[in-house]
Amino acid sequence: MNYFELPLEQWTNTFVDDWFLPTFGNAFDSIGSVLNAFVDLVTDVLLFIPPELFTLLLVILSWRVGGKGLAVFTFLGMLFIGSVDIWEESMHTLSIVIVSTFVSLLVGIPVGILSAMNNRVQSVVRPTLDFMQTLPSFVYLIPAVLLFGLGGVSAVIATFIFAAPPAVRMTNLGIRHVPKEVIEASKAFGSTSKQLLFKVQLPLAVPSIMAGVNQTIMLSLSMAVIASMIGAPGLGATVLQAISRVNIGLGLVGGLGIVVLAIILDRITQGIGQGQNNKS
Amino acid sequence: MSKIKVSELTKIFGPNPKQSLERLNKGSSKDEILADTGNTVGVNQASFDVKAGEFFVIMGLSGSGKSTLIRLVNRLIEPTSGHVYIDDEDITNMNKNELIEARRKKLGMVFQNFGLFPHRNVVGNVAYGLEIQGVEKQEREQKAQKAIEDVGLKGYESSFPNELSGGMQQRVGLARALANDTDILLMDEAFSALDPLIRKDMQDELLKLQKKLGKTVLFITHDLDEALKLGDRIAIMKDGQIVQIGSSEEILENPANEYVSNFVKDVDRSKVLDAEQVMRRPEVLTTYKGGPRTAIKKMEDVGASSIFVVDRDDHFQGLLTIDDAIRAYKEEIPMEKVLNQDVHTTTPTTPLNDLIGVAADTKYPIVVLDEEQKLLGIISRVSILSGLVLGKEKDEVTN
Numbered sequence: 001m002n003y004f005e006l007p008l009e010q011w012t013n014t015f016v017d018d019w020f021l022p023t024f025g026n027a028f029d030s031i032g033s034v035l036n037a038f039v040d041l042v043t044d045v046l047l048f049i050p051p052e053l054f055t056l057l058l059v060i061l062s063w064r065v066g067g068k069g070l071a072v073f074t075f076l077g078m079l080f081i082g083s084v085d086i087w088e089e090s091m092h093t094l095s096i097v098i099v100s101t102f103v104s105l106l107v108g109i110p111v112g113i114l115s116a117m118n119n120r121v122q123s124v125v126r127p128t129l130d131f132m133q134t135l136p137s138f139v140y141l142i143p144a145v146l147l148f149g150l151g152g153v154s155a156v157i158a159t160f161i162f163a164a165p166p167a168v169r170m171t172n173l174g175i176r177h178v179p180k181e182v183i184e185a186s187k188a189f190g191s192t193s194k195q196l197l198f199k200v201q202l203p204l205a206v207p208s209i210m211a212g213v214n215q216t217i218m219l220s221l222s223m224a225v226i227a228s229m230i231g232a233p234g235l236g237a238t239v240l241q242a243i244s245r246v247n248i249g250l251g252l253v254g255g256l257g258i259v260v261l262a263i264i265l266d267r268i269t270q271g272i273g274q275g276q277n278n279k280s
Numbered sequence: 281m282s283k284i285k286v287s288e289l290t291k292i293f294g295p296n297p298k299q300s301l302e303r304l305n306k307g308s309s310k311d312e313i314l315a316d317t318g319n320t321v322g323v324n325q326a327s328f329d330v331k332a333g334e335f336f337v338i339m340g341l342s343g344s345g346k347s348t349l350i351r352l353v354n355r356l357i358e359p360t361s362g363h364v365y366i367d368d369e370d371i372t373n374m375n376k377n378e379l380i381e382a383r384r385k386k387l388g389m390v391f392q393n394f395g396l397f398p399h400r401n402v403v404g405n406v407a408y409g410l411e412i413q414g415v416e417k418q419e420r421e422q423k424a425q426k427a428i429e430d431v432g433l434k435g436y437e438s439s440f441p442n443e444l445s446g447g448m449q450q451r452v453g454l455a456r457a458l459a460n461d462t463d464i465l466l467m468d469e470a471f472s473a474l475d476p477l478i479r480k481d482m483q484d485e486l487l488k489l490q491k492k493l494g495k496t497v498l499f500i501t502h503d504l505d506e507a508l509k510l511g512d513r514i515a516i517m518k519d520g521q522i523v524q525i526g527s528s529e530e531i532l533e534n535p536a537n538e539y540v541s542n543f544v545k546d547v548d549r550s551k552v553l554d555a556e557q558v559m560r561r562p563e564v565l566t567t568y569k570g571g572p573r574t575a576i577k578k579m580e581d582v583g584a585s586s587i588f589v590v591d592r593d594d595h596f597q598g599l600l601t602i603d604d605a606i607r608a609y610k611e612e613i614p615m616e617k618v619l620n621q622d623v624h625t626t627t628p629t630t631p632l633n634d635l636i637g638v639a640a641d642t643k644y645p646i647v648v649l650d651e652e653q654k655l656l657g658i659i660s661r662v663s664i665l666s667g668l669v670l671g672k673e674k675d676e677v678t679n
Contacts, residue, residue: 184356185395185453189409189460190384199412203399 016146032148035099039152042095051082062264065271073267077260084253086238090261093234096152096224097217097265100159104216108164109209112171113197122172129165137162137223141230155224155232163219170212174205210273217265225258235261281368282329283464283496284336284353289326289362291348291520294319297360310519322348324520325362330496332463335487337499337511338522345520346500347392350468353498354387355379366464384413388457392469394449396441402428402452403437409460420459427459428452430489447478454486458493465490467499471506483510487629504543508532516540555635556628558664559648559657562588572609575600588647589619594654599623599644625649628656632664639664 046054055078063071081090115122140161144154178201186200202209228236238254241247292300292313300319303312310321323345330336340346351357353364355371364371366386374382388409397405403424410420428437431451441449450470457465470486471479487510490497501507507514508528515525516539524536535541579587579602587605589597598619608618624638624646638646645658 179393179395181391181393181395182397184351185389185391185397185456186408187356188354188383188387188389188466189412189456190380190382191412192380195412199408200397204397 016143021146028147032153035103035148035153035156036151039095039099039156042098043092043152046091046095047088051078051087054078055082058264062268062271066267067271070264070267070271074264077264080260081257084257086235086253086257089233089235089238089254090257092152092232093221093224093236093258093261096155096159096227096232096234097220097261100156100163100220100224101213101217103156103160104164104167104220105213107160108167108212108216109171112168112209112212113175113202115168116172116175116201117193117197125168125172129168132161133165137226138229141227145230150231152232154230155227158227158230159220159223162223163216166215166219167209167212170208170215171205174208174212175201177208178204207273210269214266214269214273217269218262221258221262221265281332282365283332283334283367284330284498285363285365285368286329286349286353287327287363287365289323289349289352289364290360291322291345291352291357292319292360293322301360321345321520322357323352323359326517326520326522328515328522328525330498332496333494335490335497335499335510335512337501337507337514338517339501339504339507339511339514340517341502344517346502346517347468348520349517350466350498350500353466354383354389384409384460386462387464387466388460388462389466390450390453390457390468390470392472394441394446394453394473396449396452396456398441401438401440402433402444402455405441405452406455406459408456423461424455424459427455430458430493431455432485445478446474447482450474450482454489458489464496464498467497469500469502472502479506484629486510516543553632554628555626555630555632555646555648555659556656558632558666559628559659560663562645562655562658572605572615575605575615576602576609579605586644588655588658589615590655596625596647596649596653596655620644623647626659627651635659635664 049057055075058078059071059075062074081087111125115125137158140158141154144158148154148157182200182204183196186196191199224232224234225236225239228234228240235254235257238257239251242249242251242254290301290304292304294300294317296317297319300313300317300321303317304321304324308316310324313319313321326345326349328336338346338349348357352359353366353371355364355374359372362372366382369382371379371382397408400408403421406427407420407424410423415423425437428434431454433448433451433455436444436448441452444452450473453470471482474482483506486497489495499507499510501510508531511528513525513527514531515522516531516536517523518539524531524540526534531540532544535544575587575589579585586599586601589600591597597616598621600615600619604618604620605615607613608615623644624642626635626638626646626648628648628650635646639659639661645660647658648656650656
């Protein structure tokens, strides 16, 4: 099938090395340093809090949003993480998850709102999201490293690309699913578009947006693990280490740690989303 | 001055409305335009006037364009051509801010499926219109409270819509429109989603409220009975066009075309007509002052053997028969003592239907009284039966 030669690989490399990096390198450096400071700050805070206190706070939160069962599970889970001595790694993973979720929502929710309000925006956003979600996640890692170097920042960027789409989609969906008559009522009484958005559409979209937040967190967690391949510290690094040494025990420890974190984060965010549902 | 004036209002849905509009003006039909251009004519050159305080009903089957028409009035749907004047101001030429202002101050709206805000409680829903105008919390909640009491929902202020029945939800919808204190209420099939008994209650209450508050109402329905019951005037729509405008009697008596006459031929007159429409002014009345002697004289003059007695302010006192009048005269007892109070009374809005049975077992006419017990008219068995057959005899009542 090689009828004509398409040197896509070569073109891309030339484009990036000769034009993109020299032109935007500084901009990316400053984005990188901001993100880096953010990740460091969150990591420092998480590691500064004594594990006992952290566990207590998390158990209280679980109790309030998910009930007794979740609180017990959270306590046992954190006890497990401490006991197999992966507390520090877990906090590193958690800080990458927190920062990339924050960035994903910061970008994703406004984009979701825009694409719900405007079909033209949506027609651009949708294929972009499809592209972001279907491109194998490993492929992001290369440009991330290229632009931001090895470490936590690249992990955050790659995670952001992977985890932002559900936030956009679910925000868009939530707003578009507000019943037509409710919108008409709001307009008929003389709402401005801003009032319509903030007093009617967004409050009614909250359950859907919370489902998006939950998805974003879950995807962040899975990507934060993969991102250990580009030097992100945390539980992923533990697993990677276990693979390279064929250390099955270490692999199990790291793997279970990820599972525990995932379940706790999932149940807590779902609990918050359901609380919103019940209110309306 | 008309409160709402709609002139030549047209809405064409589809990819190329302007071109279809030209064809429509040249006389092409809705079906031709749909076949040739794929554009749907929603409303076709509708014109009507609604006077201040009038209850104006637009009646049509589904697909007749009535819901589109009401949305053109407050521009929830943008008209393709034509004008809508509210208090002589052209809504169709307003910019965004003027339109928002007009919606806030002049046009309240009630929706078929209520359109309540599920995340707000009853007060939050009712106060919404005031909230977005920036009215202080205390003031808007006070006004909301009043509207809630007007529609009979006191005690449910902090309930959420999903905790209320359909009828109660629509009361919230009505209160929300009332709280803004606009002169005009737009009601899009407001009662169509309710079951028949609750619907009847709501109709009665709406009529009362409208009378009390003096609102101008533009009401959409697909139910002819509802239209005849509520409307001072009714516009009948078909295929986006208004085919007839008139009072219920005019529409029943003189249908403009076959479509309308097919519509009205099954109407049960006994449900449409009410006491007020068949009653007549009693031929004789006497005041208290006159005494039995005057009464006897008056009965003699009109050749009747009984007479209805009212006081100076028209308050109904009772029925005086000739025998009792003579007895009072002879025995010199006061006339109040001999009045026969055992007569059937009714209200002007009672449907004829409910009076047929009563009329059958009373020998005196039924007396129609208003809320203050003033005598408005009487209904004999004859007038009930003739009303059923011939329609109403309102002319006699107007003096």
